Amino acid sequence: MPSCALSSEFYSIPAPQAARALLGMRLVRCLDGQRLAGLIVETEAYRGEQDQACHAHAGRTQRTSVMYGPPGTAYIYFTYGMHWMLNVVCEEPGFPAAVLIRAVSVCEGAQTVALRRLGVKSAAWTDGPAKLCKAFDIDGRLNGSSLCQAGQALWIEPGQPVSDSLVSAGPRVGIDYAGEPWRSIPWRFRARLSP
DNA sequence: AGCACGATTAACT
DNA sequence: GTTAATCGTGCTC
Numbered sequence: 001m002p003s004c005a006l007s008s009e010f011y012s013i014p015a016p017q018a019a020r021a022l023l024g025m026r027l028v029r030c031l032d033g034q035r036l037a038g039l040i041v042e043t044e045a046y047r048g049e050q051d052q053a054c055h056a057h058a059g060r061t062q063r064t065s066v067m068y069g070p071p072g073t074a075y076i077y078f079t080y081g082m083h084w085m086l087n088v089v090c091e092e093p094g095f096p097a098a099v100l101i102r103a104v105s106v107c108e109g110a111q112t113v114a115l116r117r118l119g120v121k122s123a124a125w126t127d128g129p130a131k132l133c134k135a136f137d138i139d140g141r142l143n144g145s146s147l148c149q150a151g152q153a154l155w156i157e158p159g160q161p162v163s164d165s166l167v168s169a170g171p172r173v174g175i176d177y178a179g180e181p182w183r184s185i186p187w188r189f190r191a192r193l194s195p
Numbered sequence: 196a197g198c199a200c201g202a203t204t205a206a207c208t
Numbered sequence: 209g210t211t212a213a214t215c216g217t218g219c220t221c
Contacts, residue, residue: 044199053199055220063220080200081217087199100199130200174199198220208210 005155008148011071015045015090015097016187022088023167023191026159027104029136030152036112036136038104038126039159044172045187046087047097052182053175056096066144067096074154076133076143083130084139088147088156102129102188162191 006025011018022040029036046054055077056064066075067089075087075098087098104126106113113135117125126132133139138154147155169186176183 046199055199058221061221078219079198081219083200085199128201172199177198204214206212
């Protein structure tokens with residue numbers, strides 16, 4: 001069955017809406033001809049130069065320029081000296097906004113992920129933004145690439161719809177330096193999965 | 196200088 | 209089984 005990636009239009013909406021809509025979608029990584037995939041279970045929205053937690057808060061720089069580009073583009077950056085993070089650019093070109101993919105639930109290629117995450121229990125393979133990048137071999141080489149073309153290195157396709165009753169929203173994490181209201185605004189979305 | 200984190204440790208239930 | 213504290217690491221500004 002041919003896979004079909006979410007289109008650029010899907011991401012042309014306010015980042016918090018996109019963050020909610022991405023829950024349950026399937027993140028697909030094509031690695032050495034093999035499909036690795038996971039259902040998105042946690043996201044965070046970052047939106048505009050006004051948002052003190054958004055990288056674009058300091059304006060447009062070489063690093064943040066990707067966020068000003070077309071929706072559906074991967075914004076991948078490096079932080080804390082060792083971690084890569086995957087974001088999807090949202091909204092109209094010229095307006096910096098993105099959704100951080102914080103966690104996925106592996107549904108394809110588990111055998112390969114297990115090899116990439118040797119010594120890590122399956123529950124901890126992809127339950128953090130840097131962990132999923134490591135598990136799926138996502139790094140700066142993919143920064144700026146489009147996520148709207150199925151069959152390339154990385155894309156997002158429809159997965160399992162997640163009903164509102166399974167979604168909880170809360171404040172974003174790791175942004176203590178931001179002031180109000182940005183620090184408390186509930187732009188983090190989680191889907192409670194079925195154990 | 197400081198950071199959209201993770202692994203490890205150490206204290207609690 | 210949880211939450212809290214610590215710190216490594218190297219890229220961006």
